Amino acid sequence: MMRAMAEKPVARRGPAVELANLTATHQRHPAVHHVSARFAAGSLAAIVGPNGAGKTTLLRAIAGLHRVDEGRVTLTGQKPRVALLPQQSGMDRAFPILCLDVVLQGMWSRLGAFRGTSAADRDRAQQALEAVGLGGFAKRPVGAMSAGQFQRLLFARLLVQDADLILLDEPFNAVDARTAADLLAVLRRWHGEGRTVLAVLHDLDLVQREFPDCLLLAREAIACGPTAEVLSAANRLRARMMAEAWDEIAPACAA
C-alpha cells in the first residue's frame, strides 16, 4: 500500500479559482452580476445555466479576456497557466494549415513567434493527435475535417498547451456520442493529473454523471458546490426564471 503511494507521481495541482463579487458587462448591462463562487484546486466543475446566463462571459473573464467591471478573479499558485477552448465561431476553418501545425500552436507560450520546433516537440504533438484519435491526420489540412474531428484537434492543442487551469466553452457541441466519450476521457485524464477544469455545458445528465462540482449561473450565481445539491429542482426553477432580455431603462446598480 505504502509502496503504491510512493510510486504514484506527485499530482500537479491546478489553481483554485475564486470569484469575489464579480461583475462583467456588455455595454454596461451585466452579463455576470455580483457572482461569488469558489472552485477548489484540481476540481472538475461544470458551469450550467440557461442561454444568455453569462457562462461564456464568465469563462472569458476568468481567462482575462473580458474586462471585469467590479469584483475580482483570483487564481491561487505561482502564475498558473490558463487555456481556454472557445466555441468555434471565431476560427477560420478554411485556413490552409496542417493539423500537426495547429497542435504545435499549443506550444506558443514556450516557442513564441520565432523559436523553431524540435523533433521532441513534433513527437509530443503527434502523441496528442493520437490521444484524441487523430493519429493519421498530422499532414491533413484542417479544411478537410468534419466538425467533430476539428473539435478533437482543438483538444489535441489543449493537451499540448499543458495548462494548469483549463476552461472549456461547450466542448461537446456538435460532436457525436463516440467523440464526446473520447473527449470526456481526456477531461478525466486532466482531472486525474490534478488540473483544474471548468466546462460550460448544457447536458445536465452528463454533468450529474461526470462532474463532481457545479456552478448554476443565471447572470447571478444561483448555487455553487457539489453537483447533486446545486442541480436541485428548486434551484433549476430559479435559474429558468431569469429574464433573458435586459432592461433598457435599468438604473445603475446600487448593490
Add this chain to the structure above:
Amino acid sequence: MDWLFGPFLEFGFMRRALVGCLALAVAAPLLGVFLMLRRTSLTAEVLAHGVTPGIAAGFLIAGLSVPAMSLGGLIAGLAVAVGAGALSRATGGREDAALTALYLIALALGVTLVSLRGDTSDLTHLLFGQVLGVDDPALLLMAGVATLTLPVLALAWRPLALECFDPGFAAAEGVRGGLWHGLFLVLVVLNVLAAFQAMGTLMAVGLMMLPAVAARHWGRELSGMAYAAVGLAMLSALFGLLASYHLDLPSGPAIVLTAGVAWAVSVVFGPVDGLLARWVRRPHLAG
C-alpha cells in the same frame, strides 16, 4: 529566342524594369497571400489608391522625382492605413463600404492634383506606369523594399498566420495582433509605393493580389501557397514586360493582364479546387 532575351540584352531600361519587377514579385505576393487569407483583399486596393494623392502632391511640388513622390505616397498611405483601421473599428468590422468611399475619394483627389500641373502623359504615367520611368532611384526603391519586406515578413510570419487562423487563441496567448497587423500594413504601403513606378497606382496591387489568389489553386498549405504565388508573380513580371515591349502596351496593364492569364490557368488547371479536377470525373478511391 530573340523575342525572349532580345529586349533585355538590347535595352538598359528593359533590364532595369525586369530587375525591379522581379524584386516586387519576390516580396509583394507574400503580402497578397495574407491579405487574401484575412479576407482583406480590398485593403490593398484602398492603400494603392490612397497613396495616389500623396504621390501627386509630391509630383506637384518636385516634378517627376522618385524621393519626393515616394515620401508623399508614404505619408498618404500610412494616413489611409491608420484611417482604414479606425474606420473598421468604428463601423464594427463592416468596413467595405467605408473603404470603398475612401479609395474613390483618394483616387479622384490624386488625378485632380496631377491635372493641376501635368499633362496627359504624366497622368498616364501615374495611373498605369511606365517602364521607361524605372530610373536608378526607382530601382533602388523597388529592390530596397523587397530587401526589407522579406526579413520582416519572416519574423511576422507565425503571429500573422496564427492571428488569421484563430484570433481568439492568439489573443488568449498574448499575441500582439494589432502590432503585427500594423507592421504588415506598413509593408503593404511600401510595396504599393515601390510598384507604382513600373505599374502605376491603378495597377500596383495587380502583382500583389493576382498571383496570391491564383496560388490558392496550387497549395493546400500556407508555405506552398507562398512559393506558388512568388513563382507565378515572377513569370507574370517577365512575360508581362515582354508583352509590353513587343506589343507596345503600357507596362502596368501588360503585367497585370499576364498575371490574370496565370490566374485563369490556375483556376482551370490548378490541383486544388481547380475546375478541371471537378469536370474530369475519376473513380472514387476505396477508402
